[in-house]
């Protein structure tokens with residue numbers, strides 16, 4: 001029996017294999033479909049806004065695992081239709097939700113190419129060119145934001161993982177006991193300082209690494225949502241007096257909610273004096289550092305011990321691509337390597353499994369590397385600057401509109417709310433604020449289900465706001481100019497039907 005099977009495997013042809021011609025023909029067909037999809041994105045609804053049941057019905061979610069195979073062409077055609085017709089299109093020019101960008105078409109092709117070679121970028125030997133391309137990409141990303149190009153770094157899945165990677169580097173560097181062997185129980189309680197506007201990656205990081213969320217000292221933000229330095233100093237002084245071990249301050253280079261930039265140069269000085277690790281979460285805003293209109297404080301990220309950036313946000317890379325940058329490359333191997341530092345895989349080769357949490361790794365760098373070259377740094381800065389300019393324009397237009405109230409504008413995030421004319425005079429009073437919060441919450445639901453545009457929400461100074469974030473090279477002036485009146489009209493309808 002076994003030997004018969006072995007005989008049949010001469011000139012093996014497995015069910016998953018494709019001939020060169022089959023692959024070419026299916027590939028051309030799929031690329032044609034994708035081109036049509038990209039070409040029609042502006043005419044499509046931003047989201048079909050279907051209920052989960054409808055999506056499951058379209059999929060045939062109850063279908064059991066097929067025991068027998070099916071033709072690849074039909075499967076690909078069906079998958080493309082399902083996805084094109086039942087997805088939220090973050091590549092739509094009027095998608096302004098969260099911080100999710102339109103992806104560069106060259107990134108789509110890069111993903112195909114990366115999968116074709118299927119390099120395992122965990123070890124140099126398994127991925128010689130992919131590893132070198134990643135190393136070059138890291139240098140270019142550092143250069144783009146003004147960070148020292150001889151820093152250490154690696155690509156990870158996104159901002160959360162980039163921040164966590166830097167967090168672990170900080171933890172290993174700033175404990176005077178062997179925290180990797182003894183754990184956090186081996187020394188005094190470790191403390192981290194961050195503003196209340198910091199992204200939830202920080203809770204996950206202290207949880208995963210055993211510090212626990214009580215290790216976070218939440219520092220109040222000022223009215224512009226930036227960390228309050230005086231509050232930081234006060235808290236720090238109390239903690240040191242109580243015998244705790246502060247080791248890390250996190251500054252945000254663009255908060256996730258309103259895009260506020262913490263006073264990074266002052267935070268850097270604070271950390272330098274006290275020998276604390278200074279980490280900057282630049283997942284959203286770091287790439288704006290080189291643009292002429294960026295807030296000057298953003299330049300302070302060059303002083304950080306580590307920076308998390310997110311190419312799948314403002315570099316318009318398709319998901320997933322985050323990146324951890326660490327000033328001293330050894331801080332990464334000190335945090336992750338299980339080889340003594342004198343042990344090296346053949347001299348100069350980088351083995352990414354040794355400086356980060358992953359073992360086998362995909363080739364995330366290719367899409368970033370290609371897009372950086374396609375546009376070039378100068379035009380990248382221009383695209384980012386254009387997103388900022390459009391967000392500012394939206395703020396101005398909302399400010400001039402009799403039924404809208406512009407609440408904040410930082411980087412490419414503008415927040416605003418609908419205020420009916422009759423409530424205009426009484427804003428700030430409690431009943432009116434409660435009423436406005438509820439009205440704008442309902443308005444957001446209507447915007448989402450409209451299919452015309454998509455935004456998310458923020459709470460600005462206690463007020464429920466509609467939040468528009470432009471990390472979208474497809475958004476044009478006319479898209480932004482049409483928004484205020486459209487929002488006001490929808491606001492009036494929402495109010496009328498209550």
Ligand SMILES: *Cc1c(COP(=O)(O)O)cnc(C)c1O
Nearest residue numbers: 158159160199254255256283284
């Ligand atoms: C988006 C974001 C994150 C998380 O990044 P992911 O890529 O979603 O994991 C962290 N911090 C900030 C400031 C962000 O904007």
